[in-house]
Structure formats: C-alpha cells, structure tokens
Amino acid sequence: MSEPFVFDPRCDLCKEPFGAVPCGTAVTFHCRPLATEGFSHCALVLSCEFSGTQREQELPLEGFAGERLCFSGTLTAPELPDLLWYHFRFWREDGTGCLLDKTGYRSDGQAVSWQLTVYQESRTPGWFGAGVTYQIFPDRFCRLVPVDPAGLVGRRWVHEDWDDTPEWRPDPDGEIRNRDFFGGTLAGITSKLDDLKALGVTTLYLCPIFESASNHRYNTADYTRIDPMLGTEADFRALCAQARQRGMRVILDGVFNHTGSQSMYFNADGYYPTLGAAQSQDSPWYSWYRFHHWPDSYDSWWGIRTLPAVEESSPSYVDFIIDGKDSIIRRWLRAGASGWRLDVADELPDWFLEKIRAAMEETAPDSVLIGEVWEDGSNKIAYSQRRRYLLGSETHGLMNYPFRTALLAYVSGGDADDFREAMETLRENYPPAAFYSAMNFLGTHDTPRILTLLGADRTPDTKAERASYRLLPRERAAGIAKLRLAALVLFTFPGSPMIYYGDEAGMEGFEDPLNRGTYPWGREDRDLLAWFTRLGALRNAYPALQSGTISWLYTAGPLLIFARQNGDQRLTTAVNASPDSHTVTLLWEGAGPTDLLTGDTLPCSGGVLHLQLPPWGCRLLL
Known part of the structure; x- marks a missing residue:
C-alpha cells in the first residue's frame, strides 16, 4: 500500500475488480486521502504501453468517509489488449498538489506506476493447471536394453554403467559437447507409466526428443524424426496412447529459436x-x-x-514449423502430444508465438502452450521489446521461475511475507487463467538439484569437486526437511506443480550436467517418495487444490499459512520453516479441522484454532 488507506489496488475498497481485466471491463477506482490534506480534485493518470496513448481522467469527489475524502470513478479498459500504467494526481483549489504512486505521495513529477493488465479473453485448457506435471530428461529416465549409437549424427558414446556421473569434462578442444549418453528410451518411459500414475502425475513434459547430436537434444538435427536412440514415431504414439489410457497427457519441448x-x-x-x-x-x-x-x-x-x-521470418521456416498442413507443430499434436513447452520463448517474436497458438487451436483445440520465461511474464522486456505472452493470443501459461525463487528464499530462512508479496504481485499482474496455468516447480534441467541446493553447506569451488560431492547425512537431513515443506507449498499452490524427474527420489547434483543424472530405480529415498506420492494424491483428490481461490491467513517470519477454497471445500496449508516450535492463533469456523497429512483432528473452540507447528513442521487442514 503506497500511503495508508489512500489507495491499495489489491483492496476492493480501492479497486474493483481485482488484478488483470478482460478488454472492455469497467474498472472502478476509489482514492481516500485525509481531509486535512485539503485536496479538492483527483485524477487518474494513464499511460497505455502498446497503443502509446496517455491521458488523465478526473475522479469526482464522492463525499466523506470518516476523516477521509473519497474520490471515485470508473475506467473502461481498452477494447484491445494492452498494458496500462497508472498513478493519481491530487490538487487543491490554489493549484498546489502532488502525485500518488506505489511509493506514496511525491512532488518531483516522477511516478512509479501501478500496472493494470488488459487481456483478450480466450479459451485455456483446464486440465494442465489442475494437474501434476513431471519433467523427464529422456536419456536419463529408464533404459530397457543397451542402445547402439553407431552411425548416428554426432560422435556419441554410451555409458555402460547406469549409475555413472554424467560427463562434465571438456573434450581435447576445450568444448563440452554432451555426447555421452545413457540410453534412456521412450519405451522405457512407457514402462514406468504405472509408477508415474501412482505418483499422481497427470502430465508428462519431455525434454526434446527429436534427432540431435547431443544428449540434451536442444540442438535439433531433424524435427521430423524421433531420435533413433529414443525409439521411433510408433514408440512415441504408443507412449501418448498408453498415457491417455491412464488419464495422463504428454507435452513436448519445442526448440524453434x-x-x-x-x-x-x-x-x-x-x-x-x-x-x-x-x-x-x-x-x-x-x-x-x-x-x-x-x-x-x-x-x-x-x-x-x-x-x-x-x-523466424523466413516464409519456408514458418511454413515448416507452423503453417504447413503437416507442420512440426501440427504433426506431433496429431501423433498424440497434448501441448508444447517453448524453449527460450524470449527469443521468439510475438507474431511467431501467436501463429503457434493459432495452429495448435486449429489442430488440437484442447492443447496447451507453455513458455519458458524466467521473470514476471506480464511485463517482461526482451531485446528492448515489451512482450505480450499473456494477453490472450500467445501462451496459455509460463514456467514460474518467480515462484521458485520466492519459495526457495522463504524455506532457506527468508520471511514468509516476502513470498506472499511476490506471489500476490503475479496474481495481480497475470490474467487469472494464466496464473492458474503456471508451471510451478522447485527445479528443472537448468537448475541445480533442489535437494543439493537446500542441503549443501557450501558450493565447492571447482567443477571436479562439485561432480563428486555428495551430501553428508546431516546436510541431507536438513535438505529433506526443507524440501518436504517446499513440496507441500508446491502441491497446494495455484498452478500445476511440476516435479523434475528424480527430485521425489532424493537425487543430488549441482549445475548442468550434474543435475541430469540417471533415475535411481530401486534406490529411491522411500520416505521422500512416499511424501511426494501423498501430496500428488491429495492434489488430485481435492478440487480446492486444483482450482480454488487463495487467501493468506498468516505470513510472518518462518510461518506461512494460506487457504484454498472451492465452494464449501476449504484446505489450509500451514508451514513452519524454522528449527523452533511456533504456535499461531487463527479464527476458525466450524469443528476442529483434520490434518490430511497425518489424519489428526485438531481441537478448536470458540471459533479459535491454536495451531502448533513443530520445528520444520507443516499441516494441511481440512
């Protein structure tokens, strides 16, 4: 809030409706300065990012509200998607006055404006955001039989031992070429679908699967062909079909830059x-x-x-990737994929993303498009251009790196209120469908393993040391304690919780490629796996966790408590990210709640719940 009770865009006393709005929406503003300030006039000052227009709209004086004046007015949002920046100007009859912006009153003529996202309403598939996503690095997930790389593009070689450390050392030319393979296949993934179903997974997100010279396959060699080491198009179709039989879908990684x-x-x-x-x-x-x-x-x-x-503007490239009758986008959707995750979306022009979305909607209307963006995607500037990812014609949702950043800061000793503030900023800036279609995660193939990140006391100086580093028992215990809390928040927050393969099994590793080891089949951390499995089951069992509203009950220091509600169903997540016990008093309607994590019923009397949270403790209350 910029100035106590004068204006807060998240409070319905000051602005309705909350957050981003569809084109043409009537948005009402109320400003409430103290009467003693002597202001007689107030204006809403607007700057429209994409239309390039600026204007002022006076908010008439509505009357008194106690010791405050109330200036009110309604803005009709533009008919075309836009990003509006606004602040207020107050003045007195003698001409003196000031501005009001996010920092408070100011008289220097500058303004730190609030953001109002105006988007075009469009259809967003509900299945993605409601479900649980699982990211797989295909070469490292499951090998059924030895694979021979002879004759394939690139000088590939295969580890005989599935438990080897990925090759991290440069070749004689000083290059790290990622030519070492472990032989995971699409058929291997198919063989583990029942395990993934038991984990609660509803969406498989596969790192690139097309023919490529490297194990990560982000340097595509042939978009029309499944990499022979992974299998065939028939194997891909079988994976998608068998996943569908289990209520699961497959998303592909599109590397088109x-x-x-x-x-x-x-x-x-x-x-x-x-x-x-x-x-x-x-x-x-x-x-x-x-x-x-x-x-x-x-x-x-x-x-x-x-x-x-x-x-990207080459007509033949656009036709090949998007527009053609058998374009890459269309072809693999027809083969069974249910969506695309776009690698380095910042590098792709807006018009290119729009074309991809349009082709997907023509080919598979229920498919989903997710973009890799590392910041708040509602106001991202890339290559000096403000981007339009979430305005209704491009991506349905984005990879939620801001969620990861804020959550890891919190469980690592930060203030829960900082997490709340970061997430409320996204909720305010994102169209609701995009907020609920975010791909939330703790780690990916581009980040260190979450258990290592949370548990390691230090980061060794050299790559060689990092390659051989394994958490000490006390480090691992500390990391798991934090990971359990982070996973609970992940699975109970709006957006699709995404598990990076093996995080649920306790895999370790610093940066690429050390974070891309092989799945430890038969050597999983059973307790941690059981925790993730329980969270997956709860996510899929309760509509409130899939699509419910969010409200913040207590966010201070190590204590984070929020509720999700869908109709009469209300679940409350409570987390204590500290080595000390804490008790917090909450207003509570009805009987004492049940902790879905333990089965315990907590006492409640007089509409008050005294919630006790042990060190590194958490509860999920129904």
Missing part, C-alpha cells in the same frame, strides 16, 4: 546427404539462417556456434 550446426538444415559437418545452409547458398534452408559472412560467421544462440539461430 535455433537448430544444431550438425542438423540436416545447417549440416556444418556434412553428415546428412542433403545440402545444408553451411554447404551452399542454394540450399533450401539457406534463408533460415542469418549469415554475416557465409559460411563461417552467423547469428547463434548466445554466441554458441553449434547453435545457429534461425530467421
């Missing part, structure tokens, strides 16, 4: 019989790339020469 230099389209080393852009300017794919000096100087992703950037 760049290809691999060894791809059939660029073909730098001549592996493919086709004529690549690096071999001839007469190549059918030459227009896909931006050469500064052909063939040795070209745009690439973050300057990595093995990842030549594509020219």
Whole structure:
C-alpha cells in the first residue's frame, strides 16, 4: 500500500475488480486521502504501453468517509489488449498538489506506476493447471536394453554403467559437447507409466526428443524424426496412447529459436546427404539462417556456434514449423502430444508465438502452450521489446521461475511475507487463467538439484569437486526437511506443480550436467517418495487444490499459512520453516479441522484454532 488507506489496488475498497481485466471491463477506482490534506480534485493518470496513448481522467469527489475524502470513478479498459500504467494526481483549489504512486505521495513529477493488465479473453485448457506435471530428461529416465549409437549424427558414446556421473569434462578442444549418453528410451518411459500414475502425475513434459547430436537434444538435427536412440514415431504414439489410457497427457519441448550446426538444415559437418545452409547458398534452408559472412560467421544462440539461430521470418521456416498442413507443430499434436513447452520463448517474436497458438487451436483445440520465461511474464522486456505472452493470443501459461525463487528464499530462512508479496504481485499482474496455468516447480534441467541446493553447506569451488560431492547425512537431513515443506507449498499452490524427474527420489547434483543424472530405480529415498506420492494424491483428490481461490491467513517470519477454497471445500496449508516450535492463533469456523497429512483432528473452540507447528513442521487442514 503506497500511503495508508489512500489507495491499495489489491483492496476492493480501492479497486474493483481485482488484478488483470478482460478488454472492455469497467474498472472502478476509489482514492481516500485525509481531509486535512485539503485536496479538492483527483485524477487518474494513464499511460497505455502498446497503443502509446496517455491521458488523465478526473475522479469526482464522492463525499466523506470518516476523516477521509473519497474520490471515485470508473475506467473502461481498452477494447484491445494492452498494458496500462497508472498513478493519481491530487490538487487543491490554489493549484498546489502532488502525485500518488506505489511509493506514496511525491512532488518531483516522477511516478512509479501501478500496472493494470488488459487481456483478450480466450479459451485455456483446464486440465494442465489442475494437474501434476513431471519433467523427464529422456536419456536419463529408464533404459530397457543397451542402445547402439553407431552411425548416428554426432560422435556419441554410451555409458555402460547406469549409475555413472554424467560427463562434465571438456573434450581435447576445450568444448563440452554432451555426447555421452545413457540410453534412456521412450519405451522405457512407457514402462514406468504405472509408477508415474501412482505418483499422481497427470502430465508428462519431455525434454526434446527429436534427432540431435547431443544428449540434451536442444540442438535439433531433424524435427521430423524421433531420435533413433529414443525409439521411433510408433514408440512415441504408443507412449501418448498408453498415457491417455491412464488419464495422463504428454507435452513436448519445442526448440524453434535455433537448430544444431550438425542438423540436416545447417549440416556444418556434412553428415546428412542433403545440402545444408553451411554447404551452399542454394540450399533450401539457406534463408533460415542469418549469415554475416557465409559460411563461417552467423547469428547463434548466445554466441554458441553449434547453435545457429534461425530467421523466424523466413516464409519456408514458418511454413515448416507452423503453417504447413503437416507442420512440426501440427504433426506431433496429431501423433498424440497434448501441448508444447517453448524453449527460450524470449527469443521468439510475438507474431511467431501467436501463429503457434493459432495452429495448435486449429489442430488440437484442447492443447496447451507453455513458455519458458524466467521473470514476471506480464511485463517482461526482451531485446528492448515489451512482450505480450499473456494477453490472450500467445501462451496459455509460463514456467514460474518467480515462484521458485520466492519459495526457495522463504524455506532457506527468508520471511514468509516476502513470498506472499511476490506471489500476490503475479496474481495481480497475470490474467487469472494464466496464473492458474503456471508451471510451478522447485527445479528443472537448468537448475541445480533442489535437494543439493537446500542441503549443501557450501558450493565447492571447482567443477571436479562439485561432480563428486555428495551430501553428508546431516546436510541431507536438513535438505529433506526443507524440501518436504517446499513440496507441500508446491502441491497446494495455484498452478500445476511440476516435479523434475528424480527430485521425489532424493537425487543430488549441482549445475548442468550434474543435475541430469540417471533415475535411481530401486534406490529411491522411500520416505521422500512416499511424501511426494501423498501430496500428488491429495492434489488430485481435492478440487480446492486444483482450482480454488487463495487467501493468506498468516505470513510472518518462518510461518506461512494460506487457504484454498472451492465452494464449501476449504484446505489450509500451514508451514513452519524454522528449527523452533511456533504456535499461531487463527479464527476458525466450524469443528476442529483434520490434518490430511497425518489424519489428526485438531481441537478448536470458540471459533479459535491454536495451531502448533513443530520445528520444520507443516499441516494441511481440512
């Protein structure tokens, strides 16, 4: 709140409705300065990001509210999606006055404005945000039989021992090429669907599965072909079909900002019989790339020469990826995928994202589009351009890195109120459907393993030390205590909780590729796995956790308590992220609640609940 009781956009006494609004919505504002300030006039000052317009709208004096004046007025949101920035201007009859913005009253003429997101209403599939997502790095999940890489693109080799550490050392040329494989397959994933179903998983998010020279496969070589080490298109179709039989869906990773230099389209080393852009300017794919000096100087992703950037505006590329009758987007949806996660969405133009969304809706109307964005995606600026990811025609939701950042800060000793503030900022800025379609997580293939991050007392200086580092028993115990709390918040918060494969089994590891080890089948941390399984079951059993509203009951220091409600169903998450016991008193309607994590019934009398939370303790109350 900028100035006590003058204006708070999250309070319905000051602004209705809450947060982002659809185009054309009537938004009512109330400002309540003290009468002693002597203000006689108030105006809403607006700046519209995308239309480039600015204007003032006077809010008439409505009357007195105790010791305060009340200025009120209604704004009609634009008919087209936009990002509105607003503050207020107060003035007296003698012409003196000031501005009111997020920081309070100010007279310097500058303003730190509030944000009002205006979006186009569109259909968002409900199945994603309500369910539980599981991210799989396909090479490292399950190997059924030895796999021979002979004759495939790239100088690949396979670890004989499934329990080896991924190769992290540079090759003789000083490059880390990720050419070591473990032989996980799509059939291996299919064989574990019952295990994933038991975990509560409803959506499988697969890291890239198309032919590629590296184990991570983010340097695509052939978008039309499943990497032979993973299997065949028939294997993919079987995985999707068998997942559907279990009430699960499959999302693919779309890497459309760049290809691999060894791809059939660029073909730098001549592996493919086709004529690549690096071999001839007469190549059918030459227009896909931006050469500064052909063939040795070209745009690439973050300057990595093995990842030549594509020219998204090339008509043949757009047709191949999106528009064509059998485009990549359409083809793999028809093969059984239920959506796409877009790698480095910041690198893709807005019009390109719009086209992908449109093609998906034409091909599979119930499919979902998720973007990789690391910040608040409602106001993100990338390459000097304000982005439009969430305004209704691009992504349905985003990877929620702000959630991860805020939650890990909290369980690592931060203030619960900082977590609340960070999440309320997102809830205020995001269209509701996008907030509830966020992909929430504790870790991904791009971050250190969550257990290592929470448990390690230190980060060793050298990569060699980090590669061999294993948590000491006390470190592991401390990490698991924090992870249990973080997982409870993850599974009870709006948005789809995503598990990075193996986190539920207690896998460890610092940064890439140490965070991409093989799943420890038969050696899982059974207690931790049981905890995640219980949370998955609860998530799927209670509509309040899938789509309910959120309200904050207590957020201070190590104590985080919030409620989710759907109709008459109300569940309360209570977390104590500290080594000390705490008791908090809550107003409570009805009988004493049941803790769904333990089965205990807690006493309640006189409409008051004295909630006791032991060190690193938590409850989920019904």
